[in-house]
Amino acid sequence: MSATDAGLRARVVVAREHFAVDVEVRVAAGETVAVMGPSGAGKSTLLQALAGLATLDAGEIAVDGRVVDRVSAPRVRTEPMRRGIVLLGQNPRLFPHLSVRENVAFGPRAAGVPADAARRDADDWLARVGLPGAGDRRPQELSGGEAQRVAVARALAAEPRVVLLDEPLVALDPETAGDIRRMLRDQLDGTTTVAVTHDAADAVALADRLVVLEAGQVTQEGAVREVLAAPASGFVASIAGVNRIDGLSGDGGWVRGDARLRAADPGSQALAATDGVALAAVFRPGDVRVAAEDGAPNSWRAVVTRVEPTVSGVRVLTDLGAVDLSLTDAAGLRPGASLTLHVDPDRVRFVAAS
Numbered sequence: 001m002s003a004t005d006a007g008l009r010a011r012v013v014v015a016r017e018h019f020a021v022d023v024e025v026r027v028a029a030g031e032t033v034a035v036m037g038p039s040g041a042g043k044s045t046l047l048q049a050l051a052g053l054a055t056l057d058a059g060e061i062a063v064d065g066r067v068v069d070r071v072s073a074p075r076v077r078t079e080p081m082r083r084g085i086v087l088l089g090q091n092p093r094l095f096p097h098l099s100v101r102e103n104v105a106f107g108p109r110a111a112g113v114p115a116d117a118a119r120r121d122a123d124d125w126l127a128r129v130g131l132p133g134a135g136d137r138r139p140q141e142l143s144g145g146e147a148q149r150v151a152v153a154r155a156l157a158a159e160p161r162v163v164l165l166d167e168p169l170v171a172l173d174p175e176t177a178g179d180i181r182r183m184l185r186d187q188l189d190g191t192t193t194v195a196v197t198h199d200a201a202d203a204v205a206l207a208d209r210l211v212v213l214e215a216g217q218v219t220q221e222g223a224v225r226e227v228l229a230a231p232a233s234g235f236v237a238s239i240a241g242v243n244r245i246d247g248l249s250g251d252g253g254w255v256r257g258d259a260r261l262r263a264a265d266p267g268s269q270a271l272a273a274t275d276g277v278a279l280a281a282v283f284r285p286g287d288v289r290v291a292a293e294d295g296a297p298n299s300w301r302a303v304v305t306r307v308e309p310t311v312s313g314v315r316v317l318t319d320l321g322a323v324d325l326s327l328t329d330a331a332g333l334r335p336g337a338s339l340t341l342h343v344d345p346d347r348v349r350f351v352a353a354s
Helices: 044-052 099-109 113-128 144-157 174-187 200-206 226-230 234-240 266-271
Strands: 010-017 020-027 034-038 057-064 066-070 087-089 162-166 193-195 209-216 217-222 243-250 253-256 259-261 278-283 297-311 314-318 321-325 338-342 349-352
Touching: 010 044, 010 066, 010 338, 020 034, 020 044, 020 193, 020 209, 020 217, 034 044, 034 200, 044 087, 044 162, 044 193, 066 278, 099 113, 113 144, 144 174, 174 338, 193 200, 200 226, 209 226, 209 234, 217 226, 217 234, 234 243, 243 321, 253 278, 259 297, 266 349, 314 338
Parallel strands: 034 193, 034 209, 087 162, 162 193
Antiparallel strands: 010 020, 010 057, 057 066, 209 217, 243 253, 243 278, 253 259, 278 349, 297 314, 297 338, 314 321
């Protein structure tokens, strides 16, 4: 096997009711790739196809150079348990009639590892995921976080070539999810992994690269922080916690109607150098201020569409982006109200818009 064959290589095409999931993904050996997208974008369909739980309509899946699924001749269809791929989802799905130790030992024993050796390895894995001495407990005696730790130990004890994570932290409280996230980062180090998540914190903590799916298609991919810093769609902007407003380049800046913005960084200035190019302005709601008067540079008039409470104050959504305000500054604001907003040029970035 050559170095280029190692890892996961897949083209997954699965027809759905309103669109086809058509995704090409490559994950290098030992790399973790996060997959994010709106609900119904095809993320779980992708994982199910990789795991052998959904039938391909076209495409091919190869693990470490071995084709495990292919639609074209010669047809290949490897059953899920023989792919070297393990899927870990939101529900730990532990065997209720087995002890924690026997749950973790199940995969190795099914692969022919002697019972005593499999049980010793299970105890080692339980210690690695933060549950030393828990082998004799039953699944019903575990908390949600403990059950997810056991599920991780069971998955990795089987020595899979690829691990698929389908939002395993979504049902946990924030503190427990943070603990499990750190454990996953440590234990998955060096394991080829595809992690579907709805949380940008998971992507940043666990993944090397981020792939964004929308309506079954890859709309953006790259290093996690680079994708979040330059969102190519409104969805990516929302998970990154930034405003992304489409407009055009004009007069050395960004233009949309009467709104005009300039950016300080050279990369943004270069993008805005030619008039009439599709351009998006990106800035954080926390960097926006209510301007004292109309007409000031980097200020624009906006109409309030919604007001939402936040932990520290209020987020005011407008027809041209959102702004975070204190309760005092937001007092009296209602949908339909008009206000002038301002953002400093060094807080704005321009990205190319399709």
